[in-house]
Amino acid sequence: MSRKHPIIAITGSSGAGTSTVTETFQQIFTRESITAAIVHGDSFHRYDRAEMRTIHNTAIEQGKNPPSHFGPEANDFAALEALFADYGANASGKVRSYVHDAEEERQFGCPPGTFTPWEDIEAGTDLLYYEGLHGAVRTEEVDVARHVDLCIGVVPIINLEWIQKIHRDRSARGYSTEAVTDMILRRMPDYVNYICPQFNNTDINFQRVPMVDTSNPFIARWIPTPDESMTVIRFANPRGIDFPYLSAMIPGSFMSRANSIVVPGGKTELAMQLIFTPMIWRLIDNSRKARGLPGLDRRDHS
Template sequence: MSTKHPIISITGSSGAGTTSVKRTFEQIFRRENISAAYVEGDAFHRYDRAEMRHQMAEQAAQGNRHFSHFSPETNLFAELEDLFRTYGRTGTGVVRRYVHDEEEERLYGSPPGTFTPWERIPADTDLLFYEGLHGAVVTDEVNVAEHADLKIGVVPVINLEWIQKLHRDRSTRGYSTEAVTDTILRRMPDYVNYICPQFTETDINFQRVPTVDTSNPFIARWIPTPDESMVVIRFRNPRGIDFPYLLAMIPNSFMSRANSIVIHGSKLDLAMQLILTPLILQLVDRKKRAASHAPVPERVD
């Protein structure tokens, strides 16, 4: 963790909804005039699209049916940890982008499915903002989580996560239901070993729970809407969280445990604005105090 160069990390599986959470952070950054260095987790995959397909075919031929984007073998965990460590110390570091589609090809000048060259983060950003699969990953070799100042987990209940992934991959990537199902099954061991454990490292988890039947996600015709959902918000350390204020500001919310508040799904953006804005401003204020050599109050989780 760093006082002078804070890091915010959003972590969640493919289809979990981290991109939607990222948009809320972008709104807060714009409103509060905060300059963020954006880092996408896909940039730290080890293989580009063509290389990954080749590796998957080779692994399948050897009998490995669980080779996935979730594992240490297919990601640059050490490089991601080094970025967090270096940015925390110096306010800069090297990053690249993964080009997803033709629109991003026009922006970055690299073909879809490839990486842009590594480049240095400008030295004048207020904080680093990571969004991806492994923002709080811990293994025997690396500990990305310890370098982030605010870690947010986005983790819908599993059937909803699968529904969201199925609909996204079929509508935007042209995959069949069978192909997406195969991906889900192939990733399952790595999901259990490298995705789930991160949510014990996160400071706040947002878990969307549908209030409609999702018993068979593979035949669901629609993604449950926010109006058909509740959201459980869990704080790892509730110290400093003004729960009476949140309950008063968010209609029909209630406490389910001493560290958890439950809200209607349609109020998620409001809840995130109320919860996250003070935490972000606190990080920026501590940064300014450190830069001016003023006394810095203790971190409030």
Template sequence: MSKRHPIIAVTGSSGAGTTTVKRVFENIFRREGITAAVMEGDAFHRYTRVEMKERIAAADREGRPISHFGPDSNEWEALEGQFRDYGRQGRCKSRFYLHNDREAQPHGQEPGTFTPWQDIAADTDLLFYEGLHGCVKTPQVDLARHVDLKIGVVPIINLEWIQKLHRDTRERGYSTEAVSDTILRRMHDYVHYICPQFGETDINFQRVPVVDTSNPFIARDIPTAGESMTVIRFRNPSGIDFPYLLSMIDNAFMSRANTIVVPGGKMDLAMQLILTPMILRLMDMRRAQHS
């Protein structure tokens, strides 16, 4: 952790909704005049799309699991190195993984490839990471220890699968069968590397639908915000003004001493109310270190 160069990480699995949370942070940064360096977790995949397909085929022949969730397919040591560099000096490198033609065309590259590594912009106030592995801990790496504010985005698993199925079939051109195979292939790594991160996070936002999602593979629509509740768990509830949150968010209630539940349509408001003062505290500590 670094008071001088703070790092915020939003972590969640594919289709969990971390991109939506990213937009909330962007609004806070813009409103508060905060300049953030943005780092995408997909930048630290180890293989291009073509290379990954080759690794998956080989792993299937050998009867062993491999997925984008696990260590074999990611550069976690490189990611930890960039976190460390930013915490020490406010500078690091990143790149982009180009998911589709729309993202790839401006770079003159093929989808499923990476842009070259580049230095992030100078003179940023903080580093903002959004992706799969912002809080991973293994015997080899400990990403969580470098992060000052750790946010988990964790819809219940059926909802997560529905969101992934709709995104990957409608936006990325995959078949339902291909997405289902990916979900199955990732399960070992999901259990061992994705789930444990949510024990490291400072706050978890878990979206829970209140409509039937029993069979996510035949769901015609993603449950709307109005058909959901959001469970917000604080690792350390000390200093959280729960009476204020309850007064500001209609129909919110507390389910445990460290947990507040809000209507799904109020999730953005809840995030703004909860995260803005936390980010401003990081900025106050940063300014104190630079004075």
């Protein structure tokens, strides 16, 4: 953690919905005139698409379970921790992007399935924002979580997570249901060992629970809508959280435990705005004061 140069990390599995949370944070950053260095977790994959395919095929031929993007073999956890440590100390570090498709090829000038060159983080940022699979990972070799000032877990129940992943990978990436199912099965050991334990290290978890039948996610024709869901929001440390205020501001919400509030799925973004905005104010105010700068100007945020 760093008072001068804070780090926010959004962590969740593939298909969990971390990109939706990122959209909410970007709205807050724009409204509050905060400059964030945005880092995507897939930029710390160890192999590009062609290399990963070769490694996968070789493992299958040898009768082994191929490495997955959930685990350490296919990711450079040490480089991710080094970035967080560098940023926390000096607001510096090396970043790159993974190019997913033709649209990003036009943006970055690199072929899909490859990485852009490593570059220095732009000077003058207020914070580092990470979104990906491993923002709170801990292993015997690395401890990424210890560098994070605000860590958010996005954890829909497993059947909903699979439904979202299947629909995304079929529509956006052209995979068949069978291919996505095979991927889910192969990743399961790494999911259990490296994804799930992170949610013990987060400050807040958002877990969307559908109110419709998702018994067989592999045949589901639609993703449950937000209005067909409830979201459980769990705080690791509820001290300082104004639950009466949240309950008053979010119709249909209720406390399920002393550290948890449940909100209608359609009100999740509102809940995020209400919860995250004052947390970001505190991080930035503390950062600017530590650097001898004035705090945020909140006179007009309409």
